[in-house]
Amino acid sequence: MDAALSTLLSPVILFFALGILAGFARSDLAIPESIAKGMSLYLMAAIGLKGGVQVAEAGFTAEIGLALLAGLSLSALLPLIAFPLLRGFGRLDGINAGAVAAHYGSVSVVTYVTGVEILTAMDTAPAGFMVAVLALMETPAIVVGIWLAARGTDKGAPGTSRNLWHEVLLNGSVVLLVGAFFVGLLSGPSGFAPVAPLFEDIFRGILCLFLLDMGLIASRRLLEAKALTKRLVTLALVLPVINGAIGAAIAALIGLEGGTAAALAILAASSSYIAVPAAMRMALPQANAGLYLSLSLGITFPFNITLGIPLYSWMAATFAGLLS
Amino acid sequence: MDAALSTLLSPVILFFALGILAGFARSDLAIPESIAKGMSLYLMAAIGLKGGVQVAEAGFTAEIGLALLAGLSLSALLPLIAFPLLRGFGRLDGINAGAVAAHYGSVSVVTYVTGVEILTAMDTAPAGFMVAVLALMETPAIVVGIWLAARGTDKGAPGTSRNLWHEVLLNGSVVLLVGAFFVGLLSGPSGFAPVAPLFEDIFRGILCLFLLDMGLIASRRLLEAKALTKRLVTLALVLPVINGAIGAAIAALIGLEGGTAAALAILAASSSYIAVPAAMRMALPQANAGLYLSLSLGITFPFNITLGIPLYSWMAATFAGLLS
Amino acid sequence: MDAALSTLLSPVILFFALGILAGFARSDLAIPESIAKGMSLYLMAAIGLKGGVQVAEAGFTAEIGLALLAGLSLSALLPLIAFPLLRGFGRLDGINAGAVAAHYGSVSVVTYVTGVEILTAMDTAPAGFMVAVLALMETPAIVVGIWLAARGTDKGAPGTSRNLWHEVLLNGSVVLLVGAFFVGLLSGPSGFAPVAPLFEDIFRGILCLFLLDMGLIASRRLLEAKALTKRLVTLALVLPVINGAIGAAIAALIGLEGGTAAALAILAASSSYIAVPAAMRMALPQANAGLYLSLSLGITFPFNITLGIPLYSWMAATFAGLLS
């Protein structure tokens, strides 16, 4: 597989590997937090915008509705699979299992973006509307995760104040993704052209630098992780594969094609590192933040970026083949 | 008016609207302060540089001298109109009226930049020397505003220490604008070419992200404004129109053409959000910072960005027509 | 010399001059620290990456080995020349002389980058492998400087803990330079193409803004310098010339050509402002940080950027001529 090798040797992946290595070697290399946050916002604005422009070009289809519905269902249902595994096999208490489950139901913007890069390099770019699916998948898992955690405690739903719902629904990353999507939808290709040098041309370069930082963050998380057991590490590798397979199967069932199907599988397999951790800290303060960040960012994220994306793409292609 | 609609649907304006909406919805979307400051500096360096390059190409003319003189006079005189309105109709005391008047005499870099974008899209790009006019208009209004505030208090001129004058004249934004203008003037088009990818190509994209942040800031200012009365809100909408009309009239009188005349009207109508607030905090600490920021940033700025710029451009064209 | 004038009037140098002027005029112009740090990291990633790509294209040669050896030796030996001059003529104590000597043995990334810009503009771009030489020259001088300082004190090697060596060898700037170099080497020209808009196209523009900041920092350092004597200022101007001459001589001896020889001279002449100050603060806390930063950043750096680079390039060309 020549394409796979050239993917692994692309600067995007190599910069991620550099970050991982530097972190494990305990180098003091660090990107200022505000710069990292700025890059994270830039990536969301750019993919939202480009997704909207693509939908403006391609028009609305029934496929979009199906994909949105599939995304919504996946985000709400995947935590229901993760939760019993985390409680039973993973031996977590209800609150921690709920918090972790929410991460695996929700999605990772950068995993998606890296997936799109790789799929595009293989000439199977996913449809633009998948950005809307991404945005839609961010929050349902949060709601389900909190509900799962609450079931286990006597005190009833913890922290389910109005503030919290507001926070979850109007989370900055969701607002930016959806907002930029509508900006792209309204301004269309001719409106996008003058801003393309920022949002299109330098996009891959920024992704390199952001993945460098994510590599540093992921490896440092692992070095400082205290609560990780072998069972939990296993789950952090198995859960994304299960979720990716389910995503690929549903994509095949609703008839998504090529890169678009792969994108749904990647979204299902990805686990959140932006919207969910902050929401869990707020809603379930008793949960161990070091635990869910280590699992989601320290283990699942690197796995997905390197091995996961090709695997889920292959699954999506295979399942589609089985059905046709 | 097709051009007007396409302007309102350009990403620049749509991102601003997104910021306004997200702010009013109390989303936690926020761009790190240091990134916002960095974008603000970038925009000033870029327009200074491009203005200088354009003057290097077009050469010096009598028109430049006239425009500079007009800008200087507008900045010094507009506060004298705003002050009695703020005291009488607006019922502010002398110190607050002086502080607010200074904002309306001075100028807003981003209003100007957005105006240039819109004028350029309509094929009436203003002359490059207007950047020098912009830089010149930043400070006279500060001096006049402080003088107006001092007249009203027994204690004599408050805070008119040497430090303050130094601070006002060597204000970072003025130094950067003027400095970048001279860099452009000295290096000319051939010197500019290698740096054009940063200062020209991605300029519009950065403006989008900066306006997203300005929308967030403006709406949050309004939500937290305490001291706003109906009378003051009215003035924050009427003063820019008066100032814009005066700017358009003077532009017609001294014979500025097309986009250049519109740019002078836009500068006159715009109100400061960088140089003046910090200077007022220092020179008139007793003045209510929440008040002048809410009026200038919360009301006048959004009005100018959306409705004001087309209005002042129309005024400039009409007045020019009357005189010819 | 038309080329020299056009160099001095290039935006890169003019923005540096603007920073110097604004700093001396005590303007409050300031670039947020995190943005400056971000630009510094960007510059290192970009030159590392491009250097690696160039070596991937040109292949390994014996010249590379010789250049690496020359760089290593220069970094280790130049402090041995600087130290006695700083102690004798400069009248510094052993600890301060060792700390300053380390700066002059090590290298400045931005001096190198500015040199490459100027050499490239004169059609004598240095070979890509010089980035590896740059990276290699960062640390040996640190080790030698600490050893020199330790010889002078009774207490034996101060702070030579394992932590320190780790810190010095895995210093963020070295890791980023070397890492990005390998990313470029592995991904090659075809991998570089998609990220070129970020790492190549806007590079010169970012360099302008970074040099604006360096100008501000350098002039403010000088204004606040307390410990500078005439003798030390003299050394800060003479040491880079001595080091540059030695670098140029060695380049000629090992047969480096044109821009590549000039680059070795520039590296030898340049003095560190990133890796070394932080390492010295850690290893020799008793040394006066204000002193070495004022000399390296306040005097030598501006001298090198403006007059030094042309001088060292001329030396390299002359010495090469003598030998052929």
Add this chain to the structure above:
Amino acid sequence: MTDTIHRRRIQVLADKPLMRELIAKAAAVGIENYTLFQAAGGMGESGRWTDDQVTGATAKQMFLAICDKDHEAAFTDAVQPILDSHGLMLLISDVEVVRGKKY
């Protein structure tokens, strides 16, 4: 000489996402005014942390409020039950201010 009045300095170190709840708890016992400071990193029983703006989950801030003894007691009672579950650090000390009416 200017007279100073004795007051209490309350400081609470908390994760940024929990700050809103803390501010609400303070307001509920009558402490409306406060100031926040960013912390840069630290180490506790739950491990080492550094500022982290990307996930936003482990960044910490220090809440500072100046108030009288009664408000302090009410506040301490109100946050005491969540100190452990929320991973807070509560510090109380004496402080003098000038304008007693304000604090």
Add this chain to the structure above:
Amino acid sequence: MTDTIHRRRIQVLADKPLMRELIAKAAAVGIENYTLFQAAGGMGESGRWTDDQVTGATAKQMFLAICDKDHEAAFTDAVQPILDSHGLMLLISDVEVVRGKKY
């Protein structure tokens, strides 16, 4: 055991543009040395605020100076008249240091 000496800890929260004036006022009564800390946000009688680098008008910093009782009294007298007009918060407390000559 190392001996410690009693000194006074002066803290003033002020808008960044006013810091220069405050530093000058401190120097005028002999307090030359100080340290500044960035505040991240807060709430007072004049409303809620957050750090704001673009306008630069409402960002606040905390000024910290360690000094003896006499300097403290002189400083308090010097800033007392502008506390209200400038929106400052002045806090004074006890602190122990090691090298008394330095502070």
Add this chain to the structure above:
Amino acid sequence: MTDTIHRRRIQVLADKPLMRELIAKAAAVGIENYTLFQAAGGMGESGRWTDDQVTGATAKQMFLAICDKDHEAAFTDAVQPILDSHGLMLLISDVEVVRGKKY
């Protein structure tokens, strides 16, 4: 009413590159937990400084640790010899906490 326990608040202002050594010195006398705050600028006998991320040499941080009197005494003894050579500022004061076992 919630009972509070008296503890000591140790604060040390130090250059960022020296923080690792300071943290190690604290851990060596049994003070494992701490919090760091970024300082923004200041003035001392060695001159004026502002935060500086590019060279990283002159940025300062404030180290904060809450501990009992014995640990405080051990820490003071441990850092006292390097206060001058490393340009540190050491501040000690009283503080009350709620969960005495933790601090």
